[in-house]
Amino acid sequence: MPLLEVRNLKTYYYTLRGVVRAVDDVSFALERGEVLGIAGESGCGKSTLAWTLLGLVPPPGRIAGGRIVLDGIDITKLSENDLRKKVRWKKVSMIFQGAMNALTPVFTIEDQLAEPLIIHKGMRKDEAREKIVQMLKAVGLDETIMKRYPHELSGGQKQRVIIAMALLLNPDLVIADEPTTALDVIVQAQIMNLFKEIKKKYNIGMIFITHDLSLIAEIADKVAIMYAGKIVEIGSSDQVFGNPRHPYTQGLLRSIPRIRSKEKITWIPGVPPDLVRPPPGCRFFPRCKYVKEQCRKEEPKLKEVEPGHFVACHLYG
Amino acid sequence: MPPIRVRGMAEPVVKVRDLMKYFPLRRGLKEIITMKPRRFVRAVDGVSFDMYIGEVFCLVGESGCGKTTTGRLITRLLEPTGGHIYYKPTREVASQIPEKCFVEDGYVDLAQRLPKHADKLLRREIQIVFQDPFGSLDPRMKVYDILKEPLIVHKIGGSEEERREIIYRALSEVKLVPPEQFMNRYPHMLSGGQRQRVAFARAMILKPTVVVADEPVSMLDVSIRAEILQLMLDLQASRDLAYLFITHDLAVASYLCTRIAVMYLGRIVEMGPTDEVINNPQHPYTKALIAAVPEPDPRNRFKIREVPIKGEVPSAAAIPPGCRFHPRCPYAMDRCSKEEPPTLEVKPGHYVSCWLHTRK
Numbered sequence: 001m002p003l004l005e006v007r008n009l010k011t012y013y014y015t016l017r018g019v020v021r022a023v024d025d026v027s028f029a030l031e032r033g034e035v036l037g038i039a040g041e042s043g044c045g046k047s048t049l050a051w052t053l054l055g056l057v058p059p060p061g062r063i064a065g066g067r068i069v070l071d072g073i074d075i076t077k078l079s080e081n082d083l084r085k086k087v088r089w090k091k092v093s094m095i096f097q098g099a100m101n102a103l104t105p106v107f108t109i110e111d112q113l114a115e116p117l118i119i120h121k122g123m124r125k126d127e128a129r130e131k132i133v134q135m136l137k138a139v140g141l142d143e144t145i146m147k148r149y150p151h152e153l154s155g156g157q158k159q160r161v162i163i164a165m166a167l168l169l170n171p172d173l174v175i176a177d178e179p180t181t182a183l184d185v186i187v188q189a190q191i192m193n194l195f196k197e198i199k200k201k202y203n204i205g206m207i208f209i210t211h212d213l214s215l216i217a218e219i220a221d222k223v224a225i226m227y228a229g230k231i232v233e234i235g236s237s238d239q240v241f242g243n244p245r246h247p248y249t250q251g252l253l254r255s256i257p258r259i260r261s262k263e264k265i266t267w268i269p270g271v272p273p274d275l276v277r278p279p280p281g282c283r284f285f286p287r288c289k290y291v292k293e294q295c296r297k298e299e300p301k302l303k304e305v306e307p308g309h310f311v312a313c314h315l316y317g
Numbered sequence: 318m319p320p321i322r323v324r325g326m327a328e329p330v331v332k333v334r335d336l337m338k339y340f341p342l343r344r345g346l347k348e349i350i351t352m353k354p355r356r357f358v359r360a361v362d363g364v365s366f367d368m369y370i371g372e373v374f375c376l377v378g379e380s381g382c383g384k385t386t387t388g389r390l391i392t393r394l395l396e397p398t399g400g401h402i403y404y405k406p407t408r409e410v411a412s413q414i415p416e417k418c419f420v421e422d423g424y425v426d427l428a429q430r431l432p433k434h435a436d437k438l439l440r441r442e443i444q445i446v447f448q449d450p451f452g453s454l455d456p457r458m459k460v461y462d463i464l465k466e467p468l469i470v471h472k473i474g475g476s477e478e479e480r481r482e483i484i485y486r487a488l489s490e491v492k493l494v495p496p497e498q499f500m501n502r503y504p505h506m507l508s509g510g511q512r513q514r515v516a517f518a519r520a521m522i523l524k525p526t527v528v529v530a531d532e533p534v535s536m537l538d539v540s541i542r543a544e545i546l547q548l549m550l551d552l553q554a555s556r557d558l559a560y561l562f563i564t565h566d567l568a569v570a571s572y573l574c575t576r577i578a579v580m581y582l583g584r585i586v587e588m589g590p591t592d593e594v595i596n597n598p599q600h601p602y603t604k605a606l607i608a609a610v611p612e613p614d615p616r617n618r619f620k621i622r623e624v625p626i627k628g629e630v631p632s633a634a635a636i637p638p639g640c641r642f643h644p645r646c647p648y649a650m651d652r653c654s655k656e657e658p659p660t661l662e663v664k665p666g667h668y669v670s671c672w673l674h675t676r677k
Binding site for chain 2: 042154156187188193212214237238252256269
């Protein structure tokens with residue numbers, strides 16, 4: 001049984017403008033020890049998907065259908081109370097985008113790291129300290145940092161504290177939403193190295209969400225490409241990077257400048273659709289250069305093009 | 318510095334020499350009472366480079382290295398604390414500037430105070446495109462009015478028809494066609510890429526010779542970045558233009574730029590033609606920056622990326638003595654913490670400031 005199984009998940013925002021289908025019929029599975037990278041442009045629903053997995057969809061959003069089975073439990077069926085007590089942070093933890101700026105300025109790092117241990121595990125402060133020291137070491141920080149306040153730390157150090165916080169209760173699944181966007185290149189590389197070490201050391205599942213395909217290649221074993229609320233391609237990272245099938249994936253990969261190559265980069269014309277009124281048929285057809293009549297009418301389903309590699313495109317009938 | 322010939326133009330259009338910008342820090346009450354001297358953030362601390370027509374000159378560096386401040390000094394959105402910005406105006410503008418403004422063979426020093434009308438003429442020739450296309454366009458102005466404003470300020474085009482003509486041409490030049498369709502829109506009705514096109518149209522409408530592009534693609538989605546980069550190159554191909562491209566992304570820099578200057582804590586540590594800097598980096602900092610760039614190759618997931626330098630950039634308010642990079646440098650020697658390294662030319666046009674490259 002996989003660690004996480006998401007089936008036909010739908011998360012909609014019920015706004016005054018209409019229903020925004022931010023996550024629309026998304027399915028995937030994740031094994032222990034595996035890293036799934038989710039890539040897509042801004043507004044494609046990747047962050048909403050992450051929040052949904054924690055049961056934290058901000059209103060007016062709601063889960064409109066589907067199942068999220070984590071370790072045998074369907075968490076869409078749990079009450080808020082159960083979610084908070086049994087799932088969040090204990091089983092699934094998350095590194096939010098810009099989380100390093102969400103550390104409370106008035107508490108020391110130790111106080112902030114102790115909180116989940118005291119609340120969830122009922123530890124005393126001195127018991128918690130031991131665990132915190134151990135965790136800080138694991139993320140490459142010195143224990144002297146415990147007595148400091150967030151403003152005394154650099155961006156990279158704060159991000160390490162956040163990662164420590166996410167790992168503190170030994171969760172089964174860690175979701176990282178753009179964990180390096182606010183960091184400089186060198187610090188980003190150091191944090192990516194830390195993620196690689198964590199992946200090796202702890203046998204956990206990880207979902208890594210970013211718009212930067214280069215970062216996904218650095219860490220993910222499996223890659224899902226999202227477009228306008230749907231997964232358009234999913235497979236092992238060797239398959240998706242080595243043999244991209246969906247025109248959108250191909251376009252994305254061709255738009256990344258590479259440092260040592262003079263190859264001309266191209267772009268995908270047009271803009272992603274409004275998710276209140278997505279185009280009928282394939283949501284990518286207005287921007288696709290291989291568009292045919294069928295694409296305008298019929299929505300493509302995910303089809304297996306080679307073992308473990310799924311693509312939603314009419315080119316592969 | 319020897320000129321790099323670009324499109325037959327031997328003379329640089331901009332010569333920046335020892336440019337400095339210090340921002341004073343606010344002093345606490347205790348510091349004022351004890352009469353402690355004022356402290357400064359040395360954002361730009363002695364930067365020199367040349368820019369040529371037809372090239373894309375790039376400033377790369379991490380946040381806080383002074384690259385944006387340098388760009389703002391050249392567009393004179395900020396007054397420099399010291400140094401010179403020599404600019405060679407076009408013949409048309411030069412003929413309207415009083416003789417006394419020129420310092421040497423046709424160059425004007427923009428760091429000095431200039432007569433008001435000369436100042437205005439010179440500002441017209443150096444334009445800027447900002448990073449954030451969502452913040453740099455007034456949400457209450459239509460595209461037409463956004464583009465008309467520089468024409469009004471600089472009194473270009475006598476009649477409304479004439480101005481409309483100029484605006485239409487500017488819009489079609491940035492491929493917002495048909496212009497009639499875009500001119501009545503407000504910024505919120507445009508996509509990020511279209512907004513950045515409007516920002517470029519606004520910069521180009523005054524026919525500048527120097528355009529500072531401050532991270533123009535970092536706020537855009539990956540899939541449309543190439544579109545804006547291509548637009549920049551197209552605009553340059555049709556006119557005599559020098560770009561100062563400011564970015565933190567070495568991959569974008571290496572794709573677009575003819576020459577790269579790597580900045581660290583207010584100084585240029587390495588400068589040279591793009592291929593030289595990328596394939597043959599000489600400064601330990603440049604080497605680390607290049608090693609840290611992620612690449613879309615899934616084989617990378619099995620190996621730890623070797624980043625030879627530790628720690629993070631120190632504050633520009635407390636710059637380390639000697640070579641400012643020495644606390645993070647894996648090759649730091651005794652000398653590095655005491656003396657600032659000189660700038661050496663290791664190959665024609667390739668400059669490095671590092672003690673490792675001085676001959677004993």
